[in-house]
Ligand SMILES: *[C@@H]1O[C@H](CO)[C@@H](O)[C@H](O)[C@H]1NC(C)=O
Ligand SMILES: *[C@@H]1O[C@H](CO)[C@@H](O)[C@H](O)[C@H]1NC(C)=O
């Protein structure tokens with residue numbers, strides 16, 4: 675398969691690109707700088723120098739591709755998601771010959787669209803009724819992806835990511851490292867989680883099985899949620915921070931989204947592709963994950 679990863683140097687995009695390369699695919703990765711391009715090249719990912727915000731310089735590549743993966747991490751996810759979808763579908767129409775198979779387009783969403791609910795389970799296909807305030811725009815964009823008439827659109831919604839440089843949890847680890855485990859939320863919350871490497875395996879399965887995955891939305895999460903109280907309590911022990919841990923009130927929509935509890939039991943990726951997360955759970959193996967974050971920060 676020939677795949678372009680937009681966001682190839684990011685927390686999700688990099689392990690996804692590595693996993694695709696390891697699986698034997700021809701992988702192109704968008705990189706903004708020469709330094710990032712070298713990082714990709716050293717992983718046998720073919721760098722395309724360019725900016726996700728300015729697609730005109732690199733979009734003609736879609737003429738020869740099977741799949742585009744959008745895994746961009748920027749503060750303005752809303753604007754960029756819409757502009758990339760429009761740019762890629764226009765380019766597919768313009769550059770691909772008549773009769774070419776549809777270009778697969780995998781959009782990276784997130785499970786915050788399920789919103790807060792501490793009592794009822796949700797699955798990949800549960801209707802979205804009250805997304806977290808930060809992402810109220812996203813269900814409409816998911817629909818725009820999977821109903822795009824030119825592309826074969828697919829959505830993957832990662833749950834809270836753990837492992838490696840830790841993404842969102844890096845802020846929590848940083849607080850612990852600085853001596854106090856404080857985090858947004860209230861007692862009794864639960865996190866749906868997925869390790870970055872398990873997520874990368876899912877992208878490979880979905881990209882390879884894009885014909886089957888067409889028009890579908892996958893929740894990428896372990897099938898058991900984790901207690902946030904347990905996570906914080908264990909982090910106090912592991913980090914040597916001064917206990918007890920404390921919950922703080924969120925002061926913006928992003929921090930509020932972090933407090934979201936959704937009891938997710940995903941089934942679609944397992945049913946269609948036999949996907950099973952392999953990594954030890956976040957709380958069970960927290961010491962290894964905390965140490966990985968520290969090492970990634972040079973601490
Ligand atoms: C949780 O979800 C159920 C089913 O959709 C709903 O009836 C209930 O009101 C929700 N609870 C909250 C607190 O939103
Ligand atoms: C949950 O995941 C574990 C480990 O991947 C698996 O053994 C188990 O069968 C899954 N349970 C359900 C109900 O899907």
Ligand SMILES: *[C@@H]1O[C@H](CO)[C@@H](O)[C@H](O)[C@H]1NC(C)=O
Pocket residue numbers: 896897898899900950951952953954955956957958
């Ligand atoms: C899923 O979560 C459970 C409960 O925390 C944990 O024991 C298990 O190791 C996790 N499995 C995977 C594959 O992440």
